[in-house]
Amino acid sequence: MNLNKFLSGKSTLNEYIHRLxxxxxxxxxxYWGVMQKHYDNLxxxxxxxxxxxxxxxxxxxxxxNHTYSLQENTLFLSxxxxxxxxxSEKGLFLLYVAFELIESESSEKWIRIMEIAKQCPVIVIQEKDDTPTTLLWKSLLIQASYRKHAFFEEMLSNIAYSLIISILQNFVPSLNHSNLENVPEVYSLLLTQAILYIHDNLASSLKLSEVAKHFHISGRHLSRIFVSELGVSYSKYVLDERIKKAxxxxxxxxxxxxxxxxxTGFIxxxxxxxxxxxxxxxxxxxFRSLYVDSKTTEFSDN
Structure with a gap:
């Protein structure tokens, strides 16, 4: 493994890749990091x-307060x-990256994904040296070590974005296709239909049991779809939509x-x-006096 290329790539990434x-x-x-000998930290x-x-x-x-073993090809999330x-007594050769979602510039889907990531129970994964995540990470650092050329930043940005998504796939089950193989495709169709129904009928009570009956499924089934695919409860989703419309x-x-x-369906x-x-x-x-009378056209609760 060419450590010099990795170190050179790290410097380039920190210079060019700040936002994806x-x-x-x-x-x-x-920040992007490459450290040949990482010992103890506080x-x-x-x-x-x-x-x-x-x-x-x-x-x-x-x-x-939980302790996990680290070895070659271990991926771990803080x-x-x-x-x-x-x-580490003898030192770890580490690659690392620190990032966060800019919620004001991201879709609600991605905000939900990152909220799920904050709650994910799995934080340490034993990888192999030829998995998509590891290959993308090494490819990114090697690509960054070459001299700047046409489309240099575009290539780095695309690989870096793919790496972040690949990392998240490891820790967020709803992004991991292997975890979705046993979920019937009808779930996604049902979720889409349920969301449209909710949006079009916010003035109604929208009780879980009644909406589920409309789609000929049980309330428990419908609730499970919202949690598994959106990472939010049915009642929370409906309440959020009522407030958005308000x-x-x-x-x-x-x-x-x-x-x-x-x-908006309030009693x-x-x-x-x-x-x-x-x-x-x-x-x-x-709210109305501040954002309507003052002719504000957009409102953000961030």
């Missing part, structure tokens, strides 16, 4: 994801706000607060006001 934007996802890459945490790959060596990884530590109506319509509460204007205020940290009336 593709397919509704915008990632901020904080117990610490990050506000972002950090993923390490052990090229050579042995050690241990401590994450949230999640945001989780205390962790690496220890925001739109408050900004773009002349309907009264009471009428909006009815249009009373008082309940609507309480839920809206809790989720948006501002009352519906105050």
């Amino acid at each position: 934007n593709q397919n509704g996802a915008s990632f901020q890459v904080h 117990l610490h945490k990050h506000s972002f994801f950090e993923v390490c790959y052990v090229v050579e060596g042995e050690g241990i990884y401590i994450d949230d 999640k945001p706000e989780v205390l962790h530590q690496i220890k 925001v739109t109506l408050l900004k773009k319509s002349n309907l009264s607060i009471k009428e909006i509460s009815e249009e 009373s204007v008082q309940y609507f006001t309480r839920v809206f205020t809790s989720m948006m940290q501002i009352s519906p009336a105050r």
Whole structure:
């Protein structure tokens, strides 16, 4: 293994690859790392994801008071706000990258994916040296070690994005096609139909049992589809959609607060006001006065 090429590639990546934007996802890459001899570090945490790959060596990884063995071809994930530590007596040859999703520039799908990643129970995976993730990582560093040429940054960005997606596939089950092979394709069709039904009928009660009956399945089945494919409960999804529609109506319509509460399916204007205020940290009336009367055309709760 040519360590000099890896080190040279690291420098180039840190110079050129800071942000990745593709397919509704915008990632901020904080740093790329290659370290030939990584020994002990202090117990610490990050506000972002950090993923390490052990090229050579042995050690241990401590994450949230759990200890894991590290060896050649081990891939491990440090999640945001989780205390962790690496220890090695003889040193580890590590590749690592730190990144986070820029939510304001990313789709809701990707925001949900990253929320699932924050909760994933698997954080250490034993890879092989010829899996897509390891090959992409090594290819990226080798490609970055060559002198700049036509489409140099474009090639690096595409490989780097593919690497991040490949890494996430290892830790987020809903992105891992091998975990979806036993799930009937009708699930995706049912989910699409259910989402359309919810969007078109927000003024209705949308009880889980009633919507499930509409599609001739059980409530338990429908609930499971939302959790497995979207990573969110049915009730949470419906409530979020009610609030989103309420925001739109408050900004773009002349309907009264009471009428909006009815249009979005809340049982009373008082309940609507309480839920809206809790989720948006501002009352519906105050929201309208700030963002409609001031002619604001967009609203972000980030």
